[in-house]
Amino acid sequence: MHKKVDILLIALSSPIQIGIYEDKQLIDSISSSKKSSDVLATTFNDIFNIYDVKRFFYANGPGSFMAIKVAYIFLKSMSILKKIPLFATDAFYFNQNRPIKAIGKLCFVKINSEIKTQKLETVPESNFVLPNVLDYNEFSTISTPLYSIGAVG
Template structure:
């Protein structure tokens, strides 16, 4: 089974191609999600027969999440590809994720909260996992917005 994982909530956009849950191709693409995702998938679709697409649907850049969702969901429907989602915290060692201004999304036992960071807080970069074995995916693929309406 060939799967593609898309992490669009940071720059560079990360895209991994997995064969039988093992990473076989890793791409780091600079640019806006709306510009680079269609071009990148055009190449990936020519090279691989994709059975499943997964993407990060929370938390992070709302625009990147929305663009990724609309593009990937459309692709999944038109090509009859399984589609699922997961949290960005799966790919950055559960470290805080940039929210608005100087605030960050923080994953705690009480759920995701938005707050300022202590000056000593370390922030890990996003990384594609070498295997998809222990990643928690969901069939609920709609973007999840963690900020209250303004």
């Protein structure tokens, strides 16, 4: 009998991080510097061979739009095919609400639950961390990527 787990995917930048959670506790993690499109299918195949996946969670932005699209399409497809619910939250949950680089000196910032762009003189590193405990209250069943964030350019 396989352990029943939740899977969390952070594919906003390199490295891609996958957390495996049992009873909300992080029990294993996988990290890859490869492109999402090159690693997700084989990695998730390995996960399905070892675990019984109950729920998918992922960071739906902001970050690399292409990486977010690939992650969403992959997880949404797996969600439909395997009848596994998909939940999402913004990237600020994974970086202690620090600014996230957009382009040049523009960064995404979250102020009073609203995500917008702001020019910063010093652009911080975007380090995303898998939480040790998964807080379901931080996630929504509205899992579409955050494409409606203000244009950058």
